[in-house]
Amino acid sequence: MSPTVTRTPAATRRRIQDDPATHRSRNLLLVLIALCAAVTAANIYLAAPLLPLIAHDFGSTPSAVAWIASVAQFGYAAGLLFFAPLGDRVNRRRLVAVLSLVTAVALIAGAAATGAAALAAAVLVASAATVVPQLLIPLVAARAPADRRARHVAAVIAGLFTGIVAARVLGGLAGQAFGWRAVFVGAAVLTTVLGLLTAAALPAEEPRTREGHLFAGLTAMPGLVRRSPELWRACVRQAGMYGAWSALWTSLALLLTDGSYGLSTATAGLFGLFGLAASVVAPLAGGLVDRFGAANTVRGAYLLAAVSVPLFWLGGHVLAALFVAAIVIHAALVTSHVANQTLALTTTSAPATANSAYVVAGFAGGATASALAGLAFASFGWGGVVAVAGAWLLLGWSTTAGRRRPAGQGTR
Template sequence: MSSPAPATGVPAAATATDRHTRPVRPARSFRSRLFLPLIAVCTAVTAANIYLAAPLLPLIARDFGSTPSAVAWLASVAQFGYAAGLLFFAPLGDRVNRRRLVAVLTLAAATALVAGAATGGTYALAGAVLVASAATVVPQLLVPLVAERAPAHQRGRHVAAVIAGLFTGVVAARVLGALAGQAFGWRWVFLGAAGLTALLGLATSAALPRETPRLGGPLFAGLTALPGVVRRSPELWRACVRQAGMYGAWSAMWTTLALLLTEEDGYGMTTAAAGLFGLFGLAASVTAPLAGGLVDRFGAAKVVRTAYAGAAVSVPLFWLGGHVMAALCAAAVLVHAALVASHVANQTLALTTTSAPATANTAYVVAGFAGGAVASAVAGTAFTHWGWGGVCAVAGAWLALGWGSTAVRGRAPRRATGA
């Protein structure tokens, strides 16, 4: 009779040893070792598409015979598109085959980017950017999958790798997009983004595991459940509104920064030089793991308050930065740190305070991007009429609305991570 398998679940033959050998452990396949890095890189490339137009605004305006401030609203179109994509497509991850959904969205985004590169006017480009951004929700389909498949003791590390990829994509869009745009033109940047999106997206789709959708029923049942989930959770409502205020303040200043840096009334930089300013966004990569530890130790409420205080300090620094480069650099680091710390804390609330975390996460991310999109649109108009001071005023107003509208709402029952 054969001997029983060891308690580890590894077959006995695989663990047999003699005095000259050590236990044989099952090797990780080459495909499994590449799975997480592939998803992280795919997340970076797809997330970059949302911010692709912002550093290229001066080049786009010159090509269309306009002014950068007159086309600044293209940046907000991208954010509106992403918010719409989150609202309609992200909840489908529980109801359709994710492999097929990732492939379809990837091809849609790549096609829209190619169409954008071929456009001859602002409105046609806006339509292409809208479609490309709406299809760029692949990261929000991949994060839950990574969390499900990761070993319990490494789940945080795996999810953090994907989030790091997302913020790397945001930085790359501004830095590499601006450098490539200066060298080859903005249309080639769009074509390059289309090629990378198709390559990484389809490769990721092929690498995803075969799975059966977990939920049945109507495709958009998750969408119809959103209002009820938010209404039943005051903490989720606060997280949504506060992140909309924080993201709106960041977006107002960051999407119009290229105008300040490149226009003659500002710093008069080239598009490439202005793009290098995006390297200050690397502050986000350092802040994310620190913020996670602070949330675990002190609770989400204190982290959000500290983040809002940091963002509030960054607004007058940004205003001063209209004339003093050192202040602009300090403000850029501070606002990125505040944004990421707030995001980590608020998303913790969104994912842990309801019985429907996927639906709550959709509501949270949509609220944040909707707040950012509106702020970007208002900031573009403010820059046209009142210059950089008007943009800083919009950022300050968004912070005041995000915090003030939640502070006056009745207190919810206190939780360990509550606000």
């Protein structure tokens, strides 16, 4: 027997959506979710700017503890695979609250760590549990008015990118002033407060499905991507875009601190402020998606990224070109991300699982491209890095452009 579903007439739904009180309540919740996304996303990158302070405290060298930052990435990848798909199967309020508390406890444990191994274990757990933004974005997409869906998703993405920039820039400044352990404790407090507030404010909802075991979403990912050409296309195109960005951005410090420019590590780190371009562009990108559609917006983002590639090559010798290229690639990345993620969230009946597949694909593309860029820089210098970025963009676009959509479906 199937449960009885009560449907609200379309006219009534429109009146509810247009009601000023409903509109204010939705906007307040959106602001809270964006703040929560900023704080939780920052936890993934918390250790990176603090590595010199951590090394000094442990009587080591920064290069000897640099692997701790990589552990955070692996932890986040594990969280995306195991926890993010649960949004389709369990109560999201409880899941957000539990993961926020687990993250906070892990951060406190990290602050109390007396060695690199203990700190790495704490960072691994905290990063795996800090996938809260990827639980909230599908909810935002599902509850937003159809004509403003991408703009609502973009608001959360803007918060996420702001948190990443804050972790890299403000985290290092706070660590210098108060010590790296105080930064971990502060992050734990913020995560607890905003995580629990957000969980309490989330609307009551029933899970979309209870079929299968708890982690059935993980095993369902490959089949879901195969059955949905739109989801597959979003995954591959974002993997190409994120890979190009990662190749350039992870190698940029090598260019800035070697003989070409000879900048200090601290000065080179200020290039992270260009990430704020993503926070500014995200709302604009949401408006473009709502007006022109996701596919057209992704095309524009790829063209923008293609323009950035020769600018980055020129930036190997001209610093001003590097400034412009950094802004352009961030604008392209976030525009593509807003469009592709909106597409991923609306193309299947299991948005949390689809979103997890999408984010994992982007992460895999970025990690692979970063590894190749490091080898390319060692062998061919900055020109090799730029070549890897260009190849990733070409692969991301040409692979999907060559795949035909099943009969009966619309154009790309």
